[in-house]
Amino acid sequence: DVxxxxxxxxxxxxxxxxxxxxxxxxxxxxxxxxYRQDPGLGLRLIYFSYDVKMKEKGDIxxxxxxxxxxxxxxxxxxxSASTNQTSMYLCASSNTGLEANYGYTxxxxxxxxxx
Amino acid sequence: AQKxxxxxxEISVVEKEDVTLDCVYETRDTTYYLFxxxxxPSGELVFLIRRNSFDEQNEISGRYSWNFQKSTSSFxxxxxxxxxxxxxxxxxxxxxxxxxDMRxxxxxxxxxxP
Numbered sequence: 001d002v003x004x005x006x007x008x009x010x011x012x013x014x015x016x017x018x019x020x021x022x023x024x025x026x027x028x029x030x031x032x033x034x035y036r037q038d039p040g041l042g043l044r045l046i047y048f049s050y051d052v053k054m055k056e057k058g059d060i061x062x063x064x065x066x067x068x069x070x071x072x073x074x075x076x077x078x079x080s081a082s083t084n085q086t087s088m089y090l091c092a093s094s095n096t097g098l099e100a101n102y103g104y105t106x107x108x109x110x111x112x113x114x115x
Numbered sequence: 116a117q118k119x120x121x122x123x124x125e126i127s128v129v130e131k132e133d134v135t136l137d138c139v140y141e142t143r144d145t146t147y148y149l150f151x152x153x154x155x156p157s158g159e160l161v162f163l164i165r166r167n168s169f170d171e172q173n174e175i176s177g178r179y180s181w182n183f184q185k186s187t188s189s190f191x192x193x194x195x196x197x198x199x200x201x202x203x204x205x206x207x208x209x210x211x212x213x214x215x216d217m218r219x220x221x222x223x224x225x226x227x228x229p
Contacts, residue, residue, distance in 0.1 A: 042219045045217075103150055106152075
């Protein structure tokens, strides 16, 4: 069964900490994405990557950065966590080309609380 | 950029009722893809359906059906004879052909009461 795995289900961090959210996929997908989900706002795209070492800003990249050193791993980094970054973070992956629009495979999410 | 609107924030129905979830989208592309995802309480998004912009045929899958109308830029989702297990948040999403990044609506929380 294909999988997108997010390293933590729940995370509590302090304001100002540097936070790493890890995502690994085993489907050899080219594309990987990070979204955050907030009530009433749906899923908002933070960053995405089409290939190793490539990254593109989504709709709300401020306060975040990403790293993709290997094809299967896409990390979201909060350089200095703030309380307004308390949210559910969802990672997804997809294939490219004609297969890209067959939809994404999502991880189970990481619920991050910044105190 | 593409945009998806789900005007219904929450819907509550009693089991066996039919329910329709609305989705309206905006895009300048002529080729695009529309999706519905289900997010049960466990949190993981589950893919339900994909529809491309050239295929306006309605689709039925068991108790689920989808009505795609380009004239009104809508892609509505109907659950017939709803069940308690249908309780979830449902997201409509849009992906343009030349962009692999998908945009989601705000979601509709459906509660089906026994």
